[in-house]
Amino acid sequence: MRIGVVTFPGSLDDGDAARAVRIAGGEAVRLWHGDADLHGVDAVVLPGGFSYGDALRCGAIARFAPVMETIADAARGGLPVLGICNGFQILCEAHLLPGALTRNQHLHFRNRDQYLRLESTSTAWTTSFTDGQEILIPVKNGEGCYVADQRTLDELEGEGRVVARYVRGNPNGSQRDIAAITNAAGNVVGIMPHPEHAVEALTGPSLDGLGFFTSALRHLAGTAAGGQLTGGAQR
Amino acid sequence: MARVVVDVMLKPEILDPQGQAVANALPRLGVSDVSSVRIGRRIEIEFAGEPDLDTAREIADKLLANPVIEDFSIRVDEPAGDAARMSA
Amino acid sequence: MARVVVDVMLKPEILDPQGQAVANALPRLGVSDVSSVRIGRRIEIEFAGEPDLDTAREIADKLLANPVIEDFSIRVDEPAGDAARMSA
Amino acid sequence: MTTQPDTATSGAAPSRGVPTQPPSAAPPGKPSGFAATDVLVNQFDGGPDTVERARNTPEELQPHTELGLKDDEYDRIRQILGRRPTASELAMYSIMWSEHCSYKSSKVHLRQFGEKAPKNTRMLAGIGENAGVVQISDDLAVTFKVESHNHPSFVEPYQGAATGVGGIVRDILAMGARPVAVMDPLRFGAADHPDTARVLPGVVAGIGGYGNCLGLPNIGGEIVFDPCYQGNPLINALSIGVLPVERLQHKEAAGLGNVVVLLGARTGRDGIGGVSVLASATFDEGAEQRRPSVQVGDPFMEKLLIESCLELYDAGLVVGIQDLGGAGLTCALTETAAAAGTGMRVWLERVPLREPSMSPTEILASESQERMLLIVAPEKLDEVLAVAEKWGVWATAIGEVTPSETEGLPGRLVISWNDHVVVDVPPGSLADDGPVYARPIREPADLILLQADRAETLPRPVTSDELRETVLRMIASPNLCDKTWVTEQYDRYVLGNTVLAQPEDAGVLRIDERTGLGVALSVDGNGRYARLDPYQGARLGLAEAYRNVAVTGAEPVAVTDCLNFGSPEDPAVMWQFAEAVRGLADGCQELGIPVTGGNVSFYNQTGAAAIHPTPVVGVLGILQDVARRVPMGFPPPPTADGDLLFVLGT
Numbered sequence A: 001m002r003i004g005v006v007t008f009p010g011s012l013d014d015g016d017a018a019r020a021v022r023i024a025g026g027e028a029v030r031l032w033h034g035d036a037d038l039h040g041v042d043a044v045v046l047p048g049g050f051s052y053g054d055a056l057r058c059g060a061i062a063r064f065a066p067v068m069e070t071i072a073d074a075a076r077g078g079l080p081v082l083g084i085c086n087g088f089q090i091l092c093e094a095h096l097l098p099g100a101l102t103r104n105q106h107l108h109f110r111n112r113d114q115y116l117r118l119e120s121t122s123t124a125w126t127t128s129f130t131d132g133q134e135i136l137i138p139v140k141n142g143e144g145c146y147v148a149d150q151r152t153l154d155e156l157e158g159e160g161r162v163v164a165r166y167v168r169g170n171p172n173g174s175q176r177d178i179a180a181i182t183n184a185a186g187n188v189v190g191i192m193p194h195p196e197h198a199v200e201a202l203t204g205p206s207l208d209g210l211g212f213f214t215s216a217l218r219h220l221a222g223t224a225a226g227g228q229l230t231g232g233a234q235r
Numbered sequence B, C: 001m002a003r004v005v006v007d008v009m010l011k012p013e014i015l016d017p018q019g020q021a022v023a024n025a026l027p028r029l030g031v032s033d034v035s036s037v038r039i040g041r042r043i044e045i046e047f048a049g050e051p052d053l054d055t056a057r058e059i060a061d062k063l064l065a066n067p068v069i070e071d072f073s074i075r076v077d078e079p080a081g082d083a084a085r086m087s088a
Numbered sequence D: 001m002t003t004q005p006d007t008a009t010s011g012a013a014p015s016r017g018v019p020t021q022p023p024s025a026a027p028p029g030k031p032s033g034f035a036a037t038d039v040l041v042n043q044f045d046g047g048p049d050t051v052e053r054a055r056n057t058p059e060e061l062q063p064h065t066e067l068g069l070k071d072d073e074y075d076r077i078r079q080i081l082g083r084r085p086t087a088s089e090l091a092m093y094s095i096m097w098s099e100h101c102s103y104k105s106s107k108v109h110l111r112q113f114g115e116k117a118p119k120n121t122r123m124l125a126g127i128g129e130n131a132g133v134v135q136i137s138d139d140l141a142v143t144f145k146v147e148s149h150n151h152p153s154f155v156e157p158y159q160g161a162a163t164g165v166g167g168i169v170r171d172i173l174a175m176g177a178r179p180v181a182v183m184d185p186l187r188f189g190a191a192d193h194p195d196t197a198r199v200l201p202g203v204v205a206g207i208g209g210y211g212n213c214l215g216l217p218n219i220g221g222e223i224v225f226d227p228c229y230q231g232n233p234l235i236n237a238l239s240i241g242v243l244p245v246e247r248l249q250h251k252e253a254a255g256l257g258n259v260v261v262l263l264g265a266r267t268g269r270d271g272i273g274g275v276s277v278l279a280s281a282t283f284d285e286g287a288e289q290r291r292p293s294v295q296v297g298d299p300f301m302e303k304l305l306i307e308s309c310l311e312l313y314d315a316g317l318v319v320g321i322q323d324l325g326g327a328g329l330t331c332a333l334t335e336t337a338a339a340a341g342t343g344m345r346v347w348l349e350r351v352p353l354r355e356p357s358m359s360p361t362e363i364l365a366s367e368s369q370e371r372m373l374l375i376v377a378p379e380k381l382d383e384v385l386a387v388a389e390k391w392g393v394w395a396t397a398i399g400e401v402t403p404s405e406t407e408g409l410p411g412r413l414v415i416s417w418n419d420h421v422v423v424d425v426p427p428g429s430l431a432d433d434g435p436v437y438a439r440p441i442r443e444p445a446d447l448i449l450l451q452a453d454r455a456e457t458l459p460r461p462v463t464s465d466e467l468r469e470t471v472l473r474m475i476a477s478p479n480l481c482d483k484t485w486v487t488e489q490y491d492r493y494v495l496g497n498t499v500l501a502q503p504e505d506a507g508v509l510r511i512d513e514r515t516g517l518g519v520a521l522s523v524d525g526n527g528r529y530a531r532l533d534p535y536q537g538a539r540l541g542l543a544e545a546y547r548n549v550a551v552t553g554a555e556p557v558a559v560t561d562c563l564n565f566g567s568p569e570d571p572a573v574m575w576q577f578a579e580a581v582r583g584l585a586d587g588c589q590e591l592g593i594p595v596t597g598g599n600v601s602f603y604n605q606t607g608a609a610a611i612h613p614t615p616v617v618g619v620l621g622i623l624q625d626v627a628r629r630v631p632m633g634f635p636p637p638p639t640a641d642g643d644l645l646f647v648l649g650t
């Protein structure tokens, strides 16, 4: 299975996302922001970092990169896409996910090991987890506070599209402790913390991040065999 | 000056922690009659030729403001009048 | 509205990487006649009573602007006239 | 010969051969707000001060004192040139002969590092290069160095600290390495002083803002509070990089006819007069006027600069490279030419500018960040421009390498600006032949009293209540308390190779995923010990860093240092400096590891009061198998049940 990892100018965790894909057993394919061709990948990761220096708003400019136009179309067609941190911000700016990520309430960049609770395990990126499972992965961001209007939030909750919530403390003030969400189809997931930094005992606080990448590989194997994504609503 | 100014502010219902932090610091400066502070962005767009409000509006709409959380207003820059620019 | 607006912009000689990045992105939106973009902050200070320019100036000087790299201008907010506020 | 990154996202074809500089009708340079800049901006009859004009007006008075040059230094310049210098030349000499660039007061002492250095086969580059390079396996080397950005960070904490990180990272990059981590030894005034509340959050946000955005994990540092740093905090920054041995780069501008390329951000009026004034003068009065000379950093541009340089190295497109740091183009042009012993011809009007009205002197003195100088073979130029275009950074051919001698005379650095020759100098006279001083040294008069006031005379806690109170007071003290508020603002995970970071004694990085090869790094210093005894204080700093590296399981192999002191013109400070250098050199000799590079920061004082002498020492160690690193915490039970504790040493 080939999972593309996009590099924008200013992407930083792209190498780490590619490493995580490899450790999970996939083939990582590096994609370049200026190249609209997805080179036949089966899924895409938008990595963390500061694309375009986070000028204006995080993700605001990356959204207009040639590769993003292709990815947006493919995502609407069901391509599994995982946006991590800056990637999550890009997905929101591109309107592939609802809401927005704003300045942390405490106004500081914050890097710590963070507990999350998985709340939707039927997305393309979370089937390796069990519902309600608590995991520990690093969070590191300055603008990770998830906001959306009440109706959107209620809709996300109602449709089971809140993928993960912060537990034992909310590191950035996100509304309803939201750490990760998905689109209605369950193929596009945005997550603020960094699963790619919890895939090796030597360098991470746990191996909990690996599940996101193995989920995608499992999901791809399933769809290749004719399986269907059930989406968040089926939870 | 062929300049258009776009002001982008958070929608009123969106929390503004930065503005809040400034407001909270005011009593220490001895200021007590401020009821709220909101912090947004001011973007100055310089055109090569004539200032073009329509283009500016399109830029603002697509790029400068995020409609999920922000409103914007747009105007051709009038030369500084009463407003004293201070080089602090 | 008892509101004072403070505009804070980088001094002209100071590098504005944000404005630069936005200007560089404009051709992707099909915009080619913009020669430069500068990004600053717009701060709205709401007073409980009368808007107080002197207080606002002190707040701007001490809290809102970094005098080493920024200039600010300050004015009582005139009700939106020509400038259309758009809720995009 | 410019690539214009008009948009990083578009695939626009490089627009070559476009002169970026407006024609000579440019308006005269306007003062940038910094008093000494007015002195630098020396315009005559609408044109700059040229070599020809200097020949014809030998008696013209020049403001050398205002630029920090002593009378005899000025006389030497006239002697070297056989005429008075032009305004641009004068500015260049004042910058290159400043304490910061010439090491004129420290050179005679720093020699010991070389003289006492143990035999070493690992060191591929040492003192005199941008950073020391240490071979750690058959095919890999690391380069590391610590530097100060003290004065700029006091003036403008965020940008000062941010550009401090940016500067040291470019040093590492210039050696051919990919920067892989940073560390930040910091010293502030009293924790409860109002100005500390201004400086500390700004500094921390600046270091985090720049390092995080650059994608470099922060793997350690120090935060020390002491009133002696109140008016003069110490902001030191360390960076480490990794390179394949054969990718080692050099700064020599070798190869007649090779092209001199300026890569990176456009040049603005940042920090003009910064090096010579901020870093080499006492920092008490006039801070207000100096403010505009602060530099503003753009870590996004630096990230692009890193990626483009690495791509250029790997494609073998670079003959020589030098970062632009404190002294901007002046330093980069003279050092690359002097190192190769060649001449150089530069056309200044080709330099891409942020402000078209800049004068040639300002262009030469600008400390704009995120720039590198490349020496490129002419046939490779197009490829170099294409790489720059790909990453969206400016690349401009601004000059060429000229013969090392013509008609028996050594090569010259000739710089013109719109057909006016504004500089014509032997490059070595700027880079290598600066003044050297053996400054007078005298033991501080108060030292005997200070040493007589021994710790044994302090009251001791005796009762258990007193003991309890002492312990609580100690763990609550700013120098010992938890530093999470600071370290949480730094990304320690990015790049995925951080094995140990805060709050461990040393940072540990995996260098090679295949073999498990790793390194450990620690920076330490203790100004209070050094104040009591600079010789022992420096040795203790070294020993502490050495121990911190050793306890992770690494073998310590190399040292870098940042020597933060008061004014070298004060014999007592100079004595402290001499003693500290002697102590560090002796310590390194005893431990058998070399000093590979470092930095001297003088004039750290408020009024006449110098800071404590503060040598900060970084030690690098190698772990053959990084998986065997030893963290400092006890493993949680049940793993640790029944483990025995030992105390080693005396």
Ligand SMILES: Nc1ncnc2c1ncn2[C@@H]1O[C@H](COP(=O)(O)OP(=O)(O)O)[C@@H](O)[C@H]1O
Pocket: D100, D101, D110, D113, D126, D127, D128, D129, D130, D131, D132, D171, D325, D561, D562, D563, D595, D596, D597, D598, D599, D600
């Ligand atoms: N305290 C020191 N110990 C060892 N080497 C030093 C020290 N201070 C400066 N050096 C070396 O002197 C050379 C010049 O230093 P510096 O001017 O800081 O380099 P750069 O040109 O990168 O700014 C460098 O090679 C540096 O490593």
